[in-house]
Amino acid sequence: MSLAIVSLQAYQLSSLVKARPSLLVICGPGNNGGDGLVCARHLKLFAKVIDEAYNLVIDAIFGFSFKGAVREPFGSILDVLKKTTVPIASIDIPSGQTFKDGGNHQFLPVLFPIVSAWIEAGTWSDPGSFSFKGWDVEQGSTDGLQPDMLISLTAPKKSASLFRGRYHFLGGRFVPTALEKKYQLRLPPYPGTDCVLQL
């Protein structure tokens, strides 16, 4: 929902009008793709705006569990997206970013403590499906998509330091204050009841 809201905030209709308006949400096989489906559902609820004129690609292909060389059919999709001039908005992590020095697990990912605590507390939806071996993607690289907009979820990942697009938002206002303090996350304050914040 956060991405649906900020997409409509960031991209003014006047800058995106085309003869055949369109909005494409590309969903991958994991939870990042699930986020994309939720985003698409909310964008459809805002259909009055979307029908008017839009031209934007929502990248919900891979999130923080992407690892290794990209497999088909996603490689071909990413190749097309790398060449497009249509603005891309990525969810959580721009798809296709692979940390070249794979195997270096020495760093402490920003989100790791939160996820660990959720698992300890038994609140993670499906701990069995989660692998900590995929965290290299958090380091980021420049060989993935270079989106115009990034919406970081819960907390920006380290790869966000490589982001060069125009709009960076933070969404996912659900970290308990106790966890935020315990792990010194220094999350920015959300104004009022807003669930997204432009960084």
Ligand SMILES: NC(=O)C1=CN([C@@H]2O[C@H](COP(=O)(O)OP(=O)(O)OC[C@H]3O[C@@H](n4cnc5c(N)ncnc54)[C@H](O)[C@@H]3O)[C@@H](O)[C@H]2O)[C@@H](O)CC1
């Ligand atoms: N599960 C949850 O409760 C939460 C999920 N979130 C979202 O979920 C994302 C992480 O979800 P997942 O852990 O499901 O992982 P991803 O959505 O990053 O993708 C995992 C899928 O990608 C495939 N894959 C990995 N590397 C590949 C490669 N090189 N080529 C082709 N396919 C590859 C895997 O086989 C798997 O099907 C986050 O980035 C975020 O968007 C967040 O909103 C936080 C909460």
